[in-house]
Amino acid sequence: MKKTLFFFILASICQITFSQNNTNSKIAEQTIFVYGGNKNLKFTQYIADLTQKSNPKICFLPTASADNESNIKSWNHYCKKLGLKSYVLRVWVASNKDNKSFEDILLNMDAIVVGGGNTLNMLGIWRAQGIDTLLQKALNKGIILSGGSAGSLCWFDSGISDSRPVNLSVINGMSFLPFSHCPHYSDKRKKEIYNEQIKNKTIGAGYACDDKSGILFRNGKYIETVSLNDINHSYYVSLNKNIVQSSKLPSRILVNKDALSVKDYQTIDINKKVKEYAEINNQDSPLNAFISFRYIKANGQQSKYKALTCSFLQKSSKDAIPDIEVDVKTRDKEMNTIVNKVFIYNDLIAGVVSQMSDRDYYLWFFYKEDGKWLNAGEYLGGATKLESEITFREEVKMHLKRIKKTTPNR
Known part of the structure; x- marks a missing residue:
């Protein structure tokens, strides 16, 4: 009986030890998210969502731009908008006993975002400071690595960079991802050089991202592509029978969670x-209000703008706007402005998408006040009509709230 009990206890201890060892030996999931251009609010939100934490710690590394204060300021702005605490790792520092080490900072984050700039300089500093080794440890620990431009190229075997004088050239990255890479693939010259280097077999097959598109990798494997509009994409570029093939990857367009549904x-x-x-002065619909507004602008009757603006803008504008003379070229531009779409929400606020020449699309808000649709401000809608519609869906509630705040009787 005692012998049986002894073997039972021994077996239980072995099972617990094996279970603990098995748990401890489990490898953390390695996640890398790259995008073609510089950082932006939506990709920052996407990275925060990847952590699956309500208040993730995300650190920004502006090494490639020499710790540029303007880039740090924009990072702080994104964090504030998303309700996150801003963390920044600067490398232009002096020894100080009060400073935290690079290791203490990086290995206690949930995600790390690398900014754009000179990739070669950045990698040189990282190697000198041991940051490259810390980033490998962070990846192995399950900390999400991310970035755009220089901040995307650094994770790959090799890729196309403008880090050297005169010409675009091939540089070697840290090989966390076993592919070649080309950020800014929407740039015609970068695309040509990247394809050419793959054709010459200077670099192997890999992934390319337009400025507003990004790719998620897990454990070194492609997972998904996300984009900000319908003209920016990511691609798998390879060589097949001496012909370079650039395969567009299916993309999911990012929309903020609190945006209007298309049914709303x-x-x-x-x-x-x-x-x-015809020239009109009629505000009984958002379209008529927009046409009236453009004709006034084309005719140079700027003093009439105020009559066509909502109380929110009236309070922030000067009492009198003088008339100006409009030259023929400016008038032609106004008259050739294309009105693309009109969106109306709750019969109270509307958005008019328009395009002047070959520029980006603009989104004009109009607010219904005392039965009239009045100008409530202009936004840069985006590079496409769809992106402009997404801007309307994401901004309309905030815009309406701001207008109502200054119009108590609404």
Whole structure:
């Protein structure tokens, strides 16, 4: 009986020890998210969501831009907008007993975001400071690594960079991802050089990202592509029978979680130029209000702007706006402005998407006040009509709240 009990206890101890060892030996999931251009609010939100934490610690590394204060300021702005505490690792520092070590900072983060700039200089500093080794430890620990431009190229075997004088050239990265890479693939010259280097077999097959597109990798494998609009994509670029093949990857367009559903508002397709409408002074619809507004601008009657603006803008504008003379070229631009779409939410606030020449799309808000649709401000909608619609969906509630705040009787 005693012998049986002894073997039972021994077996239990062995089982517990094996279970603990098995748990301890489990390798953390390695996650890397790269994107073609510089950092932006939506990709920062995407990275925060990847951590699956309500208040993640995300550290920004502006090494490639020499710890540029403007880049740090924009990072602080994104963190404030997302309700996150801002962490920044600067490398231009002097020894101080009150400083935390690079290891203490990086290995206690949930995610690390690397900014753009000179990739070669950044990698040189990292190696000198041992930061490259710490980033490998962070990846192995399960800390998410991310970045755009120089901040994406650094994770790959090799890729195309403008880090050297005169010409674009191939540089070697840290090989956390076993592929080549080209950020800014929407740049024609970078695309040509990258494809050419793959064709010459100077570098192997890899992934390329347009400025507003990014790729998620887990454990060295492609997971998904996300983009900010419908014209920026990511690609797998390879050589097949001496022909470079650039395969566009399916992309999910990012939309903020609190944005309107497409079912929440009315959409009216227009696609006409302002000059196709007669000159009017009518605000009984968002479209008429927009046409009236453009004609006043084209005719130089700026003093009439105030009559067409909501109380929110009236309070922030000067009492009198003088008339100005408009030259023929400016008038032609106004008259050739294309009105693309009109969005109406709750019969109270509307967005008008327009495009002047070959520029980006603009989103004009109009607010219904005393039965009239009045100008409530202009936004840069985006590079496409779809991106402009997403901007409307994401901004309309905030815009409406701000207008109502200054109009108590609403």
